[in-house]
Amino acid sequence: MKHGESTTDADPRIDDWRAFAPLDLHPILVAALEQFREHGYHGTTVREVASRAEVSLPMIYYRFENKQGLLVALLDRAMSEVLQRARLADTEAEGRVLERFANVIECIVLHMTYRAATAGLDSELRYLEPANRRKYAALRKELEELLLQIIEEGVAEGLFEVDRAPDTSRALLGMCQAVTGWYHAEGPLTPEEIADRYVAISLRTVGARVRPAPRGDRR
Structure with a gap:
């Protein structure tokens, strides 16, 4: 990640190793995860992630550089x-x-x-x-x-x-x-x-x- 990271990008604070709260990810990473799970890394494009996250392509490149960064x-x-x-x-x-x-x-x-x-x-x-x-x-x-x-x-x-x-x-x-x-x-x-x-x-x-x-x- 490059700039403007939010708290949802950081590693979670864990007090109880058996307790799992819902996964807290930046919306762009949520979209990337869904795309990767459904289509694989090779079958996913940054444009598809942007569309799913409802953000612009420049926003993804600004935060994560490229698909590899996701x-x-x-x-x-x-x-x-x-x-x-x-x-x-x-x-x-x-x-x-x-x-x-x-x-x-x-x-x-x-x-x-x-x-x-x-x-x-x-x-x-x-x-x-x-x-x-x-x-x-x-x-x-x-x-x-x-x-x-x-x-x-x-x-x-x-x-x-x-x-x-x-x-x-x-x-x-x-x-x-x-x-x-x-x-x-x-x-x-x-x-x-x-x-x-x-x-x-x-x-x-x-x-x-x-x-x-x-x-x-x-x-």
């Missing part, structure tokens, strides 16, 4: 939010590895459901220019490293049993990311129910020898 703004917002939530979820466990792991997985899956629209744009990152792709990859790496650290600590404490922690971390994140491909708000399961199931699957994946307290008791 995608970058949405991807940065999504990744910044899940990182912020994941760090809060990790901190809440107060160093208890099993709870740290369960909290972070729960947090990621909640993000993939409540924020499916923006989180699902991860599939469009192939269209990012090299510099933008490196920046986004660095943010994703932070999330991967957080989960990896927890898994390695679980192995060191004899709580987890995995052959290759880095591969396991990437596999778990890929599994969670895939939720955006099938989740529908009108489906039979709530985000919380899906998160509970994915925590159970993830604990089995890392060979957890014991289970953390039920989610309600971890609050």
Whole structure:
């Protein structure tokens, strides 16, 4: 973004990592998100976004430079939010590895459901220019490293049993990311129910020898 940013462009302040208020985006980004979801990045034009947002083309170029800028703004917002939530979820466990792991997985899956629209744009990152792709990859790496650290600590404490922690971390994140491909708000399961199931699957994946307290008791 270039000039005149409004408060809706900024990363949200998050106090409760399990609580998701409606997504607050600038109207131009709302229009871009809808276009990208319906037609893909490649099939969307800036003119279509401007028409949908009911703004002029110069306004979009002034704020976001080009179509790439729209995608970058949405991807940065999504990744910044899940990182912020994941760090809060990790901190809440107060160093208890099993709870740290369960909290972070729960947090990621909640993000993939409540924020499916923006989180699902991860599939469009192939269209990012090299510099933008490196920046986004660095943010994703932070999330991967957080989960990896927890898994390695679980192995060191004899709580987890995995052959290759880095591969396991990437596999778990890929599994969670895939939720955006099938989740529908009108489906039979709530985000919380899906998160509970994915925590159970993830604990089995890392060979957890014991289970953390039920989610309600971890609050």
